Amino acid sequence: MLHRTRITHLAALALCCAAIAACKQDEAPPPTPAAPAAPAAQAPAAAPFAVSSVELGKQVGADKKVTEPTSVFAPGDTIYASVSSTGAASSVTLKARWTYEEDGQLVNESSETIAPTGPTVTEFHIGSPSGFPLGKYKLVISTDGTPVQSREFVVQ
Secondary structure (H helix, E strand, O other), X not given: OHHHHHHHHHHHHHHHHHHHHHHHOOOOOOOXXXXXXXXXXXXXXXXXXXXXXXXXXXXXXXOOOEOOEOOEEOOOOXXXXXXXXXXXXXXXXXXXXXXXXXXOEXXXXXXXXXXXXXXXXXXXXXXXXXXXXXXXXXXXXXXXXXXXXXXXXXXX
């Protein structure tokens, strides 16, 4: 019987040692919480449409930009206007209104409807088979009926 008691005590001691050893083990760190998902990337809002510049010249390149800006023309020249714009719009109507002298006599008026998605160049031009009268002229560029830029020039 003494032998059985010793075995029971040894078994109990072994269980205690195992329990103590288990308590002394380093506890595993708690799991790291998952990082919050980054918000879905959104495309930056497109800038609103705006006319950035108007240049006059005697010719334009394939990109519709005036090759040599000038404000002085000869009577037989074709007069080009390059209207550079930025931003986006589903539809914008650009209008070029060309007038003569201070009384504002209409020489020509034309419009282009565009749907820009970024920088854009629109070209307008006027010519006269018999030649333009000498004097001062003015070009007014409008967007959707609102004047936004103007340029004065002379024919001499």
